[in-house]
Amino acid sequence: MIFENYVITLDLGTNVSYSEKNEIAKFIKNNGGQVDLSVSSRCTHLIASTDNIVSGFKAKTAYKLPSCTVLSDQFIHDAISSNSFPDIFPYLYINGQKADSIIPSDYQSFISDSLQNTFNDVKTLSNYLKEQEKIPKSNNNNNLPNTTQTANAINTSQPSKISPSTTSTTTATSKYSTLSSLSSLSSPSKLSSFSSLSAKSVPTSSLSSYSTLSSLSSPSKVSSLSSFSAKPSSISTTTFSSTSSSSSSLSSISSPAKSIRSSLTTATSTSSTTTSSSSSTSSSLYSSFLAKKEQLEKKKLENEELLEKKRQEKLNQVAEKNKEKQSLLDQKIQEKQERIRKQLLEKEAKAEQEKSRRKNVLTTLNTATSKSVGQPSSYAQIIEKERQEQKERDKKEKQERAKRIVEEQRSKKAAAKEARIKELDDERANKLSEKDKRRQAFIEKEAADKIAADKQKAEEKQKSFIAFLERQERRAAKLRSQTADDKAAMYRDEANRKSIDLRKVFVGGLTFEDIQSSPQLFLTKAKIESYRQKRVSFLLEVFNRFGKVVERKVTIEKGHFFVTYESEHSANEVVTFFSDSNNRLATVNQIKEKLKDLKKPILIAPSHKFYVRRTKVTGIAHVAIVPSEVQPTKPISSNSSPILAPQNERPLLQSLESIVSPNNQDQAQVEEPLLDQQSMSEQNQPEQEQEQQEQLQEELQEELQEESEEEEESEESDPDYDSDFDIDLCIS
Incomplete structure (x- = not known):
């Protein structure tokens, strides 16, 4: 630290x-x-x-x-x-x-040496002065010791500090002048502060006065000192006396011993007449030293007395404060006791007043009883009887009043209860009526919505049927406008298209959920799409093995594709091969092995749950019989509809019998009695059964419509497909 x-x-x-x-x-x-x-x-x-x-x-x-x-x-x-x-x-x-x-580098040694020398020289000087006082004044010239011996005695106390050259008058005078100049530089307090300097902390203010020490070493100062010391003969008794007075002032500074040494060496060079003056100066030095000592002791005593007075004053002040506090406490205690005493007196006065009041009450009661006892007995009995009767009357009135109050409270509670029950009944009835109204409104609205929906549906059916009839009318007009050769060519193209349907197979059941839900989180949308395309392409390569492929139609989004072969035999072979689940599983395994060889992910391989079917059945799709002449047909009206018109009026079916295959003709013949039976049963059944049958028929029609849409999707790829001819077949 x-x-x-x-x-x-x-x-x-x-x-x-x-x-x-x-x-x-x-x-x-x-x-x-x-x-x-x-x-x-x-x-x-x-x-x-x-x-x-x-x-x-x-x-x-x-x-x-x-x-x-x-x-x-x-x-x-x-x-x-x-x-x-x-x-x-x-x-x-x-x-x-x-x-x-400003300060010489050896200031610490100079201060410490000067202080130590001061103490030693003062002690030596005091001893010397004491010895001089003991010698009689008459023997001063004979018995006084030589001043050189005294100086040597003083010098022997500090032999290393005083040089031999101090015996000369010039040197002593110059030293004395130097020390006298030092006496005017600083006070004893500043020198003491120099002595307290340490190696760690030197206050700036205490060293500021020491700057004058450096001025002593300047050449001008030294020359002045040397000029002063060049006159040794001018030193007289007055000079020495002034020297002694200045040396007395040097007793309190840093180097008084040096001034004493200079005065003693100066006395050696002077005559014997000056020895008497030196003794007087030594006695004056001693007396001044004793005077200063007495002054210091007096000041010390005065300071002690002042401190004692201050301490005594503080003790007196503390005692006065304690007395004041004690007096205040005593005063408070007395006030409290006085207050308690007054309270006790007030309580006693109140108790006396209560006692006197009770005594007065007792005396009044005793006088009243004595008066009643003094009356005759008959009069006292009458008063007592009247008093008892009055008590009974008061008691009855009180009971009746209480009974009346209880009955009023009961009647109020019953009325409030009846009112609450009636209010609850009314609320319940209102809620039920509102509920019935809402139910009735809902039923009416539902019935109205149903009627409106049925009406709209009937209108839509009627519009669609009229549009159908108009299309039939246009088709008939188109047929009538064509020649027999053109019609025959059209039917030949249709036969070719039907033969293509026999060579076309449908492959479905392809799923891609395993790719989308793959744990490989790094797959992006583009990567998933490429995997799906690769799965279909690897499966198409398997279908190329069974024969020459004429056409492919792939729809990856729906998970199926169509393959058209050059021969019908290849299509039959594909269908029979993939109808076996083992063959499908073996095909999938082959694709996986191929993917491993190509170092591609096995995730591309398809599942074995795909299936292969024909697009058309062999018995239905065949070459149509083309007649030599086309019979004209009548325009189709709303009465000639196969649904709304009677079953015996069907000119459109009769006109198309020549171009329908024998199987289709038999089917049409079978449908006619079925329709007649349905119309007869509909007339005999009640309304509820008719509604159920209508719903069933609507469902069947929707299913047929969905199947037709699927067939249309498969047939849209053929450019030679004639939709008008297909509609004619559907009607048959």
């Missing part, structure tokens, strides 16, 4: 960075010091840059404080590098100037 008990203020300037300032402050705190922001009386050191030391506000404030030392910033850098407290003298500044240029 090199900075323990030190309060340090930093004024490092702008050339030091913020981080360096923080490091310096941290180093001071870690070593027991405190860092203050401003210069105050508690500040012991100011560390500042060179510019701030000369003209900074903090430095000017620190120079005025006796307890603050101003150091350069190099001090803290050296302390951090050595991790110790260096000597502050090289870094010390006094009033903006370096201490090296």
